[in-house]
Amino acid sequence: MVQKLQAQQGTSPIHVIGAGIAGSWQALLLAKAGHAVMLHERSDAAMAQGTSRWAGGMLAPYCEREGSEPLITRLGVRSLDLWRRHHPSTPFNGSLVIAHPRDRADYERFARLTSHHRRLDADGVMRVEPSLDGRFREALFFPDEGHVEPRRVLPALHAGIRAAGGTVKFNSEARRGDLDGTVIDCRGIAARDVCPDLRGVKGEEITIETDEIELSRPVRLLHPRWPLYIIPRENHRFMIGATSIESEDSGVTVRSALELLSAAYTVHPAFGEARIIEIGSGLRPALPDNLPRIVIDGRTITVNGLYRHGFLLAPALAELTLNFITSGTIDNEVMQCA
Numbered sequence: 512m513v514q515k516l517q518a519q520q521g522t523s524p525i526h527v528i529g530a531g532i533a534g535s536w537q538a539l540l541l542a543k544a545g546h547a548v549m550l551h552e553r554s555d556a557a558m559a560q561g562t563s564r565w566a567g568g569m570l571a572p573y574c575e576r577e578g579s580e581p582l583i584t585r586l587g588v589r590s591l592d593l594w595r596r597h598h599p600s601t602p603f604n605g606s607l608v609i610a611h612p613r614d615r616a617d618y619e620r621f622a623r624l625t626s627h628h629r630r631l632d633a634d635g636v637m638r639v640e641p642s643l644d645g646r647f648r649e650a651l652f653f654p655d656e657g658h659v660e661p662r663r664v665l666p667a668l669h670a671g672i673r674a675a676g677g678t679v680k681f682n683s684e685a686r687r688g689d690l691d692g693t694v695i696d697c698r699g700i701a702a703r704d705v706c707p708d709l710r711g712v713k714g715e716e717i718t719i720e721t722d723e724i725e726l727s728r729p730v731r732l733l734h735p736r737w738p739l740y741i742i743p744r745e746n747h748r749f750m751i752g753a754t755s756i757e758s759e760d761s762g763v764t765v766r767s768a769l770e771l772l773s774a775a776y777t778v779h780p781a782f783g784e785a786r787i788i789e790i791g792s793g794l795r796p797a798l799p800d801n802l803p804r805i806v807i808d809g810r811t812i813t814v815n816g817l818y819r820h821g822f823l824l825a826p827a828l829a830e831l832t833l834n835f836i837t838s839g840t841i842d843n844e845v846m847q848c849a
């Protein structure tokens with residue numbers, strides 16, 4: 512018989528460990544559903560010790576279909592609804608995919624492997640992103656995709672948890688064995704003590720600033736060696752990302768910086784005059800199959816392996832956990848009972 516965890520209202524709260532994107536969504540949906548929730552985060556509110564602060568924040572289930580399993584699209588599409596419902600200010604301006612003429616084969620392959628896109632000609636590109644006028648003869652436009660700015664959205668989610676009656680505790684390093692009641696472990700790469708097959712996949716990124724270009728949505732450049740995306744941030748900033756390297760070194764190499772900046776320059780030469788604001792990297796927490804997993808072990812639930820899709824998947828994973836806690840429902844593709 513499927514195990515069911517009852518709400519702990521009035522007794523011990525549900526403890527969520529880790530206030531990255533996974534833990535924040537878990538705590539938000541539980542608090543909104545009326546559960547007493549305490550979210551523990553070892554960092555201060557700047558969240559310097561997590562991966563989430565480095566993310567692009569793209570909510571792109573259709574583009575991601577090019578290189579990931581159908582499960583990512585299924586959960587991602589569900590997450591778009593949850594972002595809309597619980598964080599209505601999320602921009603859904605779509606995504607634009609471009610390629611240089613010599614990479615047309617890659618472009619056609621991407622179009623074949625993905626869905627929910629419209630083909631734009633040069634005029635269409637100009638209408639959607641006027642700053643790219645004359646630079647690309649065609650593009651794929653994915654109108655239903657969104658993006659968030661991690662360093663703004665995480666505090667907003669934490670505020671939402673508090674508004675729903677939950678507690679967010681920073682500078683609170685928690686150990687699952689020390690907590691009473693239901694515990695949801697969302698420690699990302701720090702959870703290797705319980706997920707020995709977890710690995711970090713390094714993603715390097717560079718944030719630049721220029722007021723010579725405006726973009727309204729993430730732009731992905733398909734490139735055989737240097738695929739990249741450029742994501743508009745507030746105040747004329749752009750995040751250029753991201754490498755994907757099987758390494759847990761936290762530095763950014765000269766080669767990666769050169770490649771990211773060179774590829775951005777080929778999208779628009781004005782990026783060559785931009786100021787560099789930040790260079791950094793984060794470790795994507797990944798399981799061997801690069802898919803997310805929710806493991807239920809008595810009253811402890813581990814949510815991990817969000818890999819390169821944390822912002823895309825966190826809402827749907829939180830909904831699955833909530834459904835399990837309230838009604839014992841199991842999603843066989845994502846959940847395992849230990």
Ligand SMILES: Cc1cc2nc3c(=O)[nH]c(=O)nc-3n(C[C@H](O)[C@H](O)[C@H](O)COP(=O)(O)OP(=O)(O)OC[C@H]3O[C@@H](n4cnc5c(N)ncnc54)[C@H](O)[C@@H]3O)c2cc1C
Binds near residue numbers: 714752
């Ligand atoms: C460069 C880059 C770009 C990316 N772009 C995207 C993107 O565009 N879209 C997308 O969907 N995903 C993207 N990702 C992936 C995404 O960032 C990750 O999947 C996601 O951040 C993982 O979130 P998490 O909450 O599991 O882990 P984390 O963000 O690492 O959160 C875990 C938290 O747990 C805390 N913690 C650990 N141990 C304890 C403890 N004992 N007590 C209390 N707190 C603890 C840590 O301090 C940390 O804050 C990107 C990743 C990188 C690196």
